[in-house]
Each structure stands twice: as structure tokens, then as C-alpha cells.
Amino acid sequence: MPTLKQLRYLVAVADTLHFRRAAELSHISQPTLSGQLRELEERLGVQLVERSRAKVLLTPMGKEVVTRARSILRDVQDLIDLTKQGQTVLGGTLRLGVLSSLGPYLLPHILPELHQTYPELKLYVREGLPNNLLNDLEEGGLDFLIFPLPVKGADLQIAKLFREPLLITAARDHPLAQREWAERSDLKGEVVLALERGHRLHDQVRELCETYGANLAFDYEGTSLDTLRQMAAMGVGITFLPALYVRSEIPREDDVIARPLRTRAPSRTLGMVWRRYTARAEEFVALAGLMREIIKSRLPEVTILS
Secondary structure, X not given: OOOHHHHHHHHHHHHHOOHHHHHHHHOOOHHHHHHHHHHHHHHHOOXXXXXXXXXXXXXXXXXHHHHHHHHHHHHHHHHHHHHHOOOOOOOEEEEXXXXXXXXXXXXXXXXXXXXXXXXXXXXXXEEEOHHXXXXXXXXXXXXXXXXXXXXXXXXXXXXXXXXXXXEEEEEOOOHHHHOOOEOHHHHOOOEEEOEOOOOHHHHHHHHHHHHHOOEEOHHHOEOOHHHHHHHHHOOOOEEEEEHHHHHHHXXXXXXXXXXXXXXXXXXXXXEEEEEOOOOOHHHHHHHHHHHHHHHHHHOOOOEEOO
16 A cells, blocks of 8 residues: 555655655655655556656656545645644644735734734745645645635635725826826726736736726736836836735835725735635634734725625
């Protein structure tokens, strides 16, 4: 029978497609990892990995076994969490996934108080693109997400946290910067910058452009909110920036001005997402409640949702 350790090594190879990096990730030597994978292949009677000097590839059967291995390892971790349930509330390590367009501007307001309230809780934070984070959650690589809603998935549970306005941001010499707010009609014909494809904000800004009659700048997509702000400052176009980013970054800069839309202001809804059948579901509900309290007391720019 394969061992859990061998399955973990196989998943590490699948994640890195590199024996040395997989060995480093697993905190073992490369010969040990290679030997364990050969033993796993012998036990299963099938080749899982194609080895060459140039690259490492999974065989078709190897890809199928990796999928099953991820599920097994996730279920084992849930079993371990179940046995610990009740021993320590919000203790141990939780793996949090969050968007790069949100994490740096939200977590500094939350994590210090969380640590003070639950000193035994350790949060491992990973930033990433939406689809990657959801896949990692479903496969057990992450325990929960702070994520844009709605989110699809029959085996996912959500708790709404807050609604965050999106502010129209332009260079200081742009006509919109001379007003306290913008009208919907002001956006007609404007060139609008968005994050590159794969970000939820890209899809949302594209829809806003269609609604307001603005022109999405496909040739100048940003890799981060900072690059959007910098391009807007150079007059390439205007953009929509989340209120928490504006709070964190724009007061330090004098290159752009952020203004709200006066009627039906755009926003994004954020919530916590976790696997429905995890043993720590009750803890996540409690954690969501605590996060709402912290956000309400510290971030007046957003609207708390229950």
C-alpha cells in the first residue's frame, strides 16, 4: 500500500515539476525523494513520472493518481483537525488564501488584533489569482479564503464580510480630479485601465465600461494596483481602485486623485470561503464574526455585511 508520505512527495513533484525543488519543499534529500517515488511506482505497478535531464512530466496515470492523492491528503488533514476540535478554539495553523489586490490593504488591519485575541492561532498567508486560490482550497492546499463574492461550488461555504467601494482614479490634471464626485455620464468615452485577465477586478471593470459607455484599454492592462495608479498618473487613462487600496496608498502619493461615483457607486463584495465539510467549519464562522467586528471598528470606508 502507498504511504501518506509517498503521496505527499508525489504531490510535491506535481506542484514543482522539479525533483530538487520538490525535495526542498518536502525537507528531504533528492535521492530520498526519488527513491520513495520509485517505490510508490513499484507498489502501484505503473509509471507516474517521466524523468529526463531537461524536465519532469507526469504520465496520464500520474496526473490521475495526483488528483486522488490530493483528495486523500485533504481528508486525512480534516480527520486530524476533527480530533483536535474542542481542544483549542482558533488555535494551530490555518492556511489563508487572499487576492493580491486585497491582502496587503486589509490584513494589516486584522492580523494584529487576531493575534492578540487568539495567540495560539498561526496564519500562513498565500496571495494568488482567483482560480488558483479556489483550486488550492478545493484540493486542500488552503483552509479558507478571503475572496470576492459570489463564488460557485456545491462543496463550498461562505460568510459575507463587507462591501468595498471602487473609486474612480485619475491624474491630478484630469477634469474628473477637479470635482468631489463623478457622474455616470462623465465616464462615457473615457479610456479605462484594468488589471490583466484572470483577476476578478478585470471582469468587473470590463462590465462597468460596458454599462457606462467607457473604453477598456486592452493594450495597457496592469499587473498590480500600483501599476494601474502609475499609468493613470501618466494620463494613459482613468481606473477604478478599491477603497482600501486608496486608503493605504494614495494619501502617500500626489500623482492621482480618487473620486466616488455619485449614483449607484460600484463596489465589490468580499467574504470568507471554506470547504463545507471541513472539521473547522464552526471555527470559521466564529472567525468571520470576529473579522467583521475588527473591520467595522477600523475601516469606515467599507460596509459590513451579516
